[in-house]
Amino acid sequence: MKALVIADNKATLQLLCEQIRTIGITPIPAETSAIGIDLFQTERPDLVLLDVIMPDLGGYEVARQIRQLEPPGSWTPVIFMISLNKDKDKDKEIEMSIAAGGDDFLLKPISEVILSAKIRSMQRTIQMRQYLLALTRKLDTANQELKRLTSLDGLTGIANRRHFGEVLLREWRRAMRQGEELSIVMCDIDFFKLYNDTYGPQSGDERLCQLAQTLTGTMDRGGDLLARYGGEEFVAVLPGTTLNGARFVAEQMRQAISQLAIEHSGTPLAHLTASFGVASAVAMPETDPQDIVAAAELALLKAKREGRNRVCETSSLDPRD
Numbered sequence: 001m002k003a004l005v006i007a008d009n010k011a012t013l014q015l016l017c018e019q020i021r022t023i024g025i026t027p028i029p030a031e032t033s034a035i036g037i038d039l040f041q042t043e044r045p046d047l048v049l050l051d052v053i054m055p056d057l058g059g060y061e062v063a064r065q066i067r068q069l070e071p072p073g074s075w076t077p078v079i080f081m082i083s084l085n086k087d088k089d090k091d092k093e094i095e096m097s098i099a100a101g102g103d104d105f106l107l108k109p110i111s112e113v114i115l116s117a118k119i120r121s122m123q124r125t126i127q128m129r130q131y132l133l134a135l136t137r138k139l140d141t142a143n144q145e146l147k148r149l150t151s152l153d154g155l156t157g158i159a160n161r162r163h164f165g166e167v168l169l170r171e172w173r174r175a176m177r178q179g180e181e182l183s184i185v186m187c188d189i190d191f192f193k194l195y196n197d198t199y200g201p202q203s204g205d206e207r208l209c210q211l212a213q214t215l216t217g218t219m220d221r222g223g224d225l226l227a228r229y230g231g232e233e234f235v236a237v238l239p240g241t242t243l244n245g246a247r248f249v250a251e252q253m254r255q256a257i258s259q260l261a262i263e264h265s266g267t268p269l270a271h272l273t274a275s276f277g278v279a280s281a282v283a284m285p286e287t288d289p290q291d292i293v294a295a296a297e298l299a300l301l302k303a304k305r306e307g308r309n310r311v312c313e314t315s316s317l318d319p320r321d
Helices: 010-022 033-043 059-069 090-099 112-150 161-178 192-199 201-217 243-260 289-305
Strands: 002-006 026-030 047-051 078-082 104-107 181-189 225-230 233-239 274-282 311-314
Touching: 002 010, 002 033, 010 026, 010 047, 010 112, 026 033, 033 047, 033 059, 047 059, 047 112, 059 078, 059 090, 078 090, 078 112, 090 104, 104 112, 161 181, 161 225, 161 233, 161 289, 181 192, 181 201, 181 243, 181 289, 192 201, 201 225, 201 233, 201 243, 233 243, 243 274, 243 311, 274 289, 289 311
Parallel strands: 002 026, 002 047, 047 078, 078 104, 274 311
Antiparallel strands: 181 233, 181 274, 225 233
Protein backbone atom coordinates (compact mmCIF):
# COMPACT_ATOMS: atom_id res chain seq x y z
CA MET A 1 0.00 0.00 0.00
CA LYS A 2 1.24 3.49 -0.90
CA ALA A 3 0.34 6.77 0.79
CA LEU A 4 0.90 10.17 -0.80
CA VAL A 5 1.83 12.74 1.87
CA ILE A 6 1.46 16.40 0.84
CA ALA A 7 2.81 18.93 3.37
CA ASP A 8 4.97 22.01 2.92
CA ASN A 9 6.74 21.74 6.29
CA LYS A 10 9.79 19.54 5.73
CA ALA A 11 10.01 18.43 9.36
CA THR A 12 6.33 17.48 9.45
CA LEU A 13 6.61 15.74 6.11
CA GLN A 14 9.62 13.69 7.22
CA LEU A 15 7.99 12.75 10.53
CA LEU A 16 4.76 11.64 8.85
CA CYS A 17 6.66 9.56 6.33
CA GLU A 18 8.61 7.82 9.10
CA GLN A 19 5.44 7.10 11.05
CA ILE A 20 3.70 5.71 7.96
CA ARG A 21 6.69 3.56 7.14
CA THR A 22 6.63 1.96 10.60
CA ILE A 23 3.13 0.58 9.99
CA GLY A 24 4.14 -1.08 6.73
CA ILE A 25 3.02 1.55 4.23
CA THR A 26 5.24 3.10 1.58
CA PRO A 27 5.21 6.94 1.85
CA ILE A 28 5.35 9.18 -1.21
CA PRO A 29 6.43 12.67 0.01
CA ALA A 30 5.40 15.89 -1.75
CA GLU A 31 6.51 19.34 -0.51
CA THR A 32 4.14 21.31 -2.77
CA SER A 33 0.62 20.94 -4.05
CA ALA A 34 1.81 20.86 -7.65
CA ILE A 35 4.25 18.04 -6.93
CA GLY A 36 1.53 16.19 -5.04
CA ILE A 37 -0.89 16.39 -7.95
CA ASP A 38 1.78 15.16 -10.36
CA LEU A 39 2.70 12.28 -8.04
CA PHE A 40 -0.95 11.33 -7.69
CA GLN A 41 -1.17 10.85 -11.45
CA THR A 42 2.10 8.94 -11.82
CA GLU A 43 2.16 6.88 -8.62
CA ARG A 44 -1.56 6.16 -8.17
CA PRO A 45 -1.37 5.98 -4.35
CA ASP A 46 -3.87 4.05 -2.25
CA LEU A 47 -4.26 6.88 0.26
CA VAL A 48 -3.62 10.65 0.42
CA LEU A 49 -2.61 12.63 3.53
CA LEU A 50 -3.13 16.28 2.68
CA ASP A 51 -2.30 19.43 4.63
CA VAL A 52 -5.10 21.98 4.37
CA ILE A 53 -2.70 24.94 4.51
CA MET A 54 -0.36 24.93 1.51
CA PRO A 55 1.48 27.96 0.10
CA ASP A 56 1.00 27.31 -3.60
CA LEU A 57 -2.48 25.78 -3.74
CA GLY A 58 -4.85 25.19 -0.83
CA GLY A 59 -5.48 21.65 0.31
CA TYR A 60 -9.17 21.81 -0.51
CA GLU A 61 -8.45 22.74 -4.12
CA VAL A 62 -5.84 19.97 -4.34
CA ALA A 63 -8.47 17.48 -3.17
CA ARG A 64 -10.91 18.70 -5.81
CA GLN A 65 -8.31 18.24 -8.54
CA ILE A 66 -7.45 14.77 -7.26
CA ARG A 67 -11.11 13.76 -7.48
CA GLN A 68 -11.21 15.00 -11.06
CA LEU A 69 -8.10 12.99 -11.93
CA GLU A 70 -9.47 9.71 -10.56
CA PRO A 71 -10.49 7.20 -13.25
CA PRO A 72 -14.23 6.48 -13.43
CA GLY A 73 -15.30 4.09 -10.69
CA SER A 74 -12.11 4.45 -8.64
CA TRP A 75 -11.76 6.02 -5.20
CA THR A 76 -8.71 7.15 -3.22
CA PRO A 77 -9.24 8.03 0.46
CA VAL A 78 -8.17 11.59 1.32
CA ILE A 79 -7.36 12.47 4.93
CA PHE A 80 -6.97 16.18 5.65
CA MET A 81 -4.51 17.48 8.24
CA ILE A 82 -6.10 20.50 9.96
CA SER A 83 -4.63 23.09 12.32
CA LEU A 84 -7.19 24.65 14.64
CA ASN A 85 -6.96 27.76 16.79
CA LYS A 86 -9.44 29.88 18.71
CA ASP A 87 -10.41 31.72 15.53
CA LYS A 88 -11.31 28.53 13.62
CA ASP A 89 -14.57 26.63 13.81
CA LYS A 90 -13.84 22.88 13.94
CA ASP A 91 -17.25 21.90 12.54
CA LYS A 92 -16.86 24.38 9.69
CA GLU A 93 -13.43 23.02 8.79
CA ILE A 94 -14.76 19.45 8.77
CA GLU A 95 -17.70 20.50 6.60
CA MET A 96 -15.33 22.15 4.13
CA SER A 97 -13.10 19.05 4.11
CA ILE A 98 -15.98 16.79 3.19
CA ALA A 99 -17.29 19.22 0.56
CA ALA A 100 -13.84 19.27 -1.07
CA GLY A 101 -13.80 15.49 -1.37
CA GLY A 102 -12.15 14.51 1.89
CA ASP A 103 -13.00 11.30 3.73
CA ASP A 104 -11.50 11.95 7.18
CA PHE A 105 -9.33 14.43 9.06
CA LEU A 106 -6.46 14.63 11.54
CA LEU A 107 -5.94 17.51 13.96
CA LYS A 108 -2.47 18.93 14.36
CA PRO A 109 -0.26 18.18 16.18
CA ILE A 110 -0.82 14.71 14.82
CA SER A 111 -0.78 11.81 17.28
CA GLU A 112 1.06 8.77 15.97
CA VAL A 113 -1.56 6.53 17.60
CA ILE A 114 -4.46 8.37 15.97
CA LEU A 115 -2.63 8.50 12.64
CA SER A 116 -2.11 4.73 12.74
CA ALA A 117 -5.75 4.14 13.71
CA LYS A 118 -7.06 6.35 10.91
CA ILE A 119 -4.90 4.65 8.31
CA ARG A 120 -5.88 1.18 9.53
CA SER A 121 -9.52 2.20 9.31
CA MET A 122 -9.05 3.40 5.74
CA GLN A 123 -7.24 0.16 4.88
CA ARG A 124 -10.25 -1.85 6.04
CA THR A 125 -12.55 0.41 4.02
CA ILE A 126 -10.37 -0.01 0.92
CA GLN A 127 -10.29 -3.80 1.34
CA MET A 128 -14.04 -3.98 1.80
CA ARG A 129 -14.60 -1.81 -1.26
CA GLN A 130 -12.25 -3.97 -3.33
CA TYR A 131 -14.09 -7.06 -2.14
CA LEU A 132 -17.46 -5.54 -3.05
CA LEU A 133 -16.18 -4.45 -6.47
CA ALA A 134 -14.84 -7.95 -7.13
CA LEU A 135 -18.14 -9.44 -5.99
CA THR A 136 -20.07 -7.03 -8.21
CA ARG A 137 -17.94 -8.00 -11.21
CA LYS A 138 -18.58 -11.68 -10.50
CA LEU A 139 -22.30 -11.07 -10.22
CA ASP A 140 -22.30 -9.07 -13.45
CA THR A 141 -20.45 -11.89 -15.21
CA ALA A 142 -22.84 -14.47 -13.78
CA ASN A 143 -25.87 -12.42 -14.82
CA GLN A 144 -24.51 -11.98 -18.33
CA GLU A 145 -23.88 -15.72 -18.60
CA LEU A 146 -27.36 -16.48 -17.26
CA LYS A 147 -28.88 -14.08 -19.77
CA ARG A 148 -26.86 -15.72 -22.53
CA LEU A 149 -27.94 -19.20 -21.50
CA THR A 150 -31.62 -18.27 -21.23
CA SER A 151 -31.49 -16.92 -24.78
CA LEU A 152 -30.06 -20.13 -26.28
CA ASP A 153 -31.70 -23.35 -27.34
CA GLY A 154 -30.43 -26.12 -25.09
CA LEU A 155 -29.96 -28.65 -27.90
CA THR A 156 -28.63 -26.73 -30.89
CA GLY A 157 -26.90 -23.83 -29.14
CA ILE A 158 -28.50 -21.23 -31.40
CA ALA A 159 -31.06 -18.63 -30.25
CA ASN A 160 -34.30 -19.97 -28.78
CA ARG A 161 -37.86 -18.90 -29.52
CA ARG A 162 -37.93 -16.48 -26.58
CA HIS A 163 -34.85 -14.63 -27.81
CA PHE A 164 -36.24 -14.65 -31.34
CA GLY A 165 -39.34 -12.83 -30.05
CA GLU A 166 -37.21 -10.21 -28.29
CA VAL A 167 -35.05 -9.57 -31.37
CA LEU A 168 -38.07 -9.50 -33.69
CA LEU A 169 -39.79 -6.85 -31.55
CA ARG A 170 -36.62 -4.75 -31.33
CA GLU A 171 -35.94 -4.96 -35.08
CA TRP A 172 -39.60 -4.30 -35.90
CA ARG A 173 -39.53 -1.07 -33.89
CA ARG A 174 -36.26 -0.04 -35.47
CA ALA A 175 -37.61 -0.77 -38.96
CA MET A 176 -40.68 1.32 -38.14
CA ARG A 177 -38.51 4.28 -37.13
CA GLN A 178 -36.34 4.02 -40.22
CA GLY A 179 -39.04 3.02 -42.68
CA GLU A 180 -37.15 -0.14 -43.65
CA GLU A 181 -38.36 -3.50 -44.85
CA LEU A 182 -37.99 -6.57 -42.61
CA SER A 183 -38.19 -10.20 -43.65
CA ILE A 184 -38.82 -13.53 -41.93
CA VAL A 185 -37.75 -16.97 -43.14
CA MET A 186 -39.50 -20.00 -41.64
CA CYS A 187 -37.93 -23.43 -42.11
CA ASP A 188 -39.37 -26.89 -41.46
CA ILE A 189 -37.34 -30.08 -41.91
CA ASP A 190 -39.32 -32.39 -44.17
CA PHE A 191 -40.63 -35.67 -42.73
CA PHE A 192 -38.53 -35.25 -39.60
CA LYS A 193 -40.88 -37.23 -37.34
CA LEU A 194 -40.44 -40.13 -39.71
CA TYR A 195 -36.65 -39.61 -39.51
CA ASN A 196 -36.78 -39.92 -35.73
CA ASP A 197 -38.96 -43.02 -35.97
CA THR A 198 -36.55 -44.60 -38.48
CA TYR A 199 -33.13 -43.63 -37.10
CA GLY A 200 -33.89 -42.94 -33.45
CA PRO A 201 -34.23 -39.73 -31.38
CA GLN A 202 -30.49 -39.52 -30.63
CA SER A 203 -29.68 -39.44 -34.32
CA GLY A 204 -32.49 -36.91 -34.75
CA ASP A 205 -30.94 -34.61 -32.15
CA GLU A 206 -27.56 -34.89 -33.83
CA ARG A 207 -29.09 -33.98 -37.17
CA LEU A 208 -30.88 -30.94 -35.68
CA CYS A 209 -27.57 -29.65 -34.33
CA GLN A 210 -25.92 -30.24 -37.70
CA LEU A 211 -28.74 -28.49 -39.54
CA ALA A 212 -28.66 -25.53 -37.15
CA GLN A 213 -24.98 -25.00 -37.87
CA THR A 214 -25.54 -25.41 -41.60
CA LEU A 215 -28.31 -22.81 -41.62
CA THR A 216 -26.20 -20.44 -39.54
CA GLY A 217 -23.38 -20.79 -42.05
CA THR A 218 -25.54 -19.40 -44.84
CA MET A 219 -26.13 -16.12 -42.95
CA ASP A 220 -23.23 -13.71 -43.29
CA ARG A 221 -24.71 -10.44 -41.97
CA GLY A 222 -24.15 -9.49 -38.35
CA GLY A 223 -27.70 -8.21 -37.81
CA ASP A 224 -29.43 -11.40 -38.96
CA LEU A 225 -30.59 -13.97 -36.42
CA LEU A 226 -31.36 -17.67 -36.71
CA ALA A 227 -33.39 -19.32 -33.96
CA ARG A 228 -34.93 -22.68 -33.23
CA TYR A 229 -38.65 -22.06 -33.37
CA GLY A 230 -39.70 -25.42 -32.00
CA GLY A 231 -39.21 -29.12 -32.77
CA GLU A 232 -37.77 -29.30 -36.28
CA GLU A 233 -38.66 -25.70 -37.15
CA PHE A 234 -36.20 -22.83 -37.50
CA VAL A 235 -36.81 -19.13 -38.09
CA ALA A 236 -34.59 -16.30 -39.30
CA VAL A 237 -35.02 -12.55 -38.79
CA LEU A 238 -33.52 -10.51 -41.63
CA PRO A 239 -33.58 -6.76 -40.85
CA GLY A 240 -33.38 -4.36 -43.76
CA THR A 241 -34.00 -7.18 -46.24
CA THR A 242 -36.43 -7.15 -49.17
CA LEU A 243 -38.59 -10.09 -50.20
CA ASN A 244 -36.18 -10.91 -53.03
CA GLY A 245 -33.25 -10.83 -50.62
CA ALA A 246 -35.03 -13.09 -48.15
CA ARG A 247 -35.99 -15.52 -50.91
CA PHE A 248 -32.34 -15.69 -51.94
CA VAL A 249 -31.28 -16.46 -48.35
CA ALA A 250 -33.96 -19.14 -48.02
CA GLU A 251 -32.86 -20.76 -51.29
CA GLN A 252 -29.26 -20.78 -50.07
CA MET A 253 -30.46 -22.51 -46.90
CA ARG A 254 -32.48 -25.06 -48.85
CA GLN A 255 -29.56 -25.95 -51.08
CA ALA A 256 -27.13 -26.16 -48.15
CA ILE A 257 -29.34 -28.70 -46.37
CA SER A 258 -29.89 -30.70 -49.54
CA GLN A 259 -26.12 -30.79 -50.23
CA LEU A 260 -25.49 -32.41 -46.85
CA ALA A 261 -27.07 -35.54 -48.38
CA ILE A 262 -28.15 -36.84 -44.97
CA GLU A 263 -29.75 -40.24 -45.55
CA HIS A 264 -33.51 -40.44 -45.03
CA SER A 265 -35.07 -43.54 -46.58
CA GLY A 266 -38.61 -42.32 -45.89
CA THR A 267 -38.50 -39.41 -48.36
CA PRO A 268 -38.82 -39.30 -52.15
CA LEU A 269 -35.24 -38.00 -52.53
CA ALA A 270 -33.85 -40.47 -49.94
CA HIS A 271 -32.13 -37.66 -48.03
CA LEU A 272 -33.14 -34.87 -45.68
CA THR A 273 -34.66 -31.77 -47.21
CA ALA A 274 -36.41 -28.67 -45.87
CA SER A 275 -39.31 -26.44 -46.81
CA PHE A 276 -39.25 -22.66 -46.46
CA GLY A 277 -41.76 -19.87 -46.10
CA VAL A 278 -40.71 -16.25 -46.66
CA ALA A 279 -42.56 -13.07 -45.75
CA SER A 280 -41.54 -9.42 -45.95
CA ALA A 281 -43.11 -6.09 -44.98
CA VAL A 282 -42.43 -2.51 -44.07
CA ALA A 283 -43.18 -2.12 -40.36
CA MET A 284 -46.15 0.17 -39.74
CA PRO A 285 -47.81 1.40 -36.51
CA GLU A 286 -51.06 -0.42 -37.35
CA THR A 287 -49.30 -3.79 -37.79
CA ASP A 288 -47.86 -6.24 -35.30
CA PRO A 289 -44.55 -8.14 -35.61
CA GLN A 290 -46.43 -11.40 -35.14
CA ASP A 291 -48.30 -10.64 -38.36
CA ILE A 292 -45.18 -11.17 -40.43
CA VAL A 293 -44.45 -14.41 -38.56
CA ALA A 294 -47.98 -15.64 -39.35
CA ALA A 295 -47.48 -14.69 -43.00
CA ALA A 296 -44.21 -16.65 -43.16
CA GLU A 297 -45.94 -19.66 -41.56
CA LEU A 298 -48.64 -19.54 -44.24
CA ALA A 299 -45.97 -19.42 -46.93
CA LEU A 300 -44.27 -22.41 -45.28
CA LEU A 301 -47.56 -24.32 -45.26
CA LYS A 302 -47.91 -23.56 -48.96
CA ALA A 303 -44.40 -24.94 -49.62
CA LYS A 304 -45.26 -28.19 -47.83
CA ARG A 305 -48.57 -28.55 -49.66
CA GLU A 306 -46.87 -28.05 -53.03
CA GLY A 307 -44.48 -30.94 -52.45
CA ARG A 308 -41.86 -29.78 -49.89
CA ASN A 309 -38.15 -29.03 -50.52
CA ARG A 310 -38.98 -25.62 -51.91
CA VAL A 311 -39.29 -21.92 -51.04
CA CYS A 312 -42.65 -20.15 -51.08
CA GLU A 313 -43.29 -16.53 -50.25
CA THR A 314 -45.79 -13.85 -49.39
CA SER A 315 -45.42 -10.08 -49.20
CA SER A 316 -48.79 -9.52 -47.49
CA LEU A 317 -49.49 -9.53 -43.78
CA ASP A 318 -53.17 -10.22 -44.36
CA PRO A 319 -53.84 -13.99 -44.04
CA ARG A 320 -56.78 -13.60 -46.45
CA ASP A 321 -54.44 -12.67 -49.34
